[in-house]
Amino acid sequence: MYSILAAFWDPGNDAFDVGDLGLIVGIVGGVMGALVIAVRWLDSRIDTKTKQIQPDTNGGRSLTDLHKKVDQFADYQRAVNDAREQSIELIIARQSAMADQIYRQADQHERHIREHQEGR
DSSP states (O other), X not given: OHHHHHHHHOTXXXXXXXXXXXXXXXXXXXXXXXXXHHHHHHHHHHHHHHSOSSTTGGGGOOHHHHHHHHHHHHHHHHHHHHHHHHHXXXXXXXXXXXXXXXXXXXXXHHHHHHHHHHTO
């Protein structure tokens, strides 16, 4: 293990000198350069994969903004439907009350006619 590490730090086996330093800097620089290239490539891939499909639609806003608008519209639609159902129920209740009143008046009128025919 020591011989591998020693061979890296002193590639010429002639004591550590400027040539060894240049070689080590070159290796480290190459590795760092490869890492920088890899990070830039990954960054460009991420930008490509996450860019908007249609950037000019929805005023340039994100898809999340569109989802919020759709959710707000769905909430509004539910409120409208609830109000419509309540209105229908109220109309039916009023019509039922009016029908009951008409039936009561008809019964009273019928009773009045019978009483009049019987001579009371």
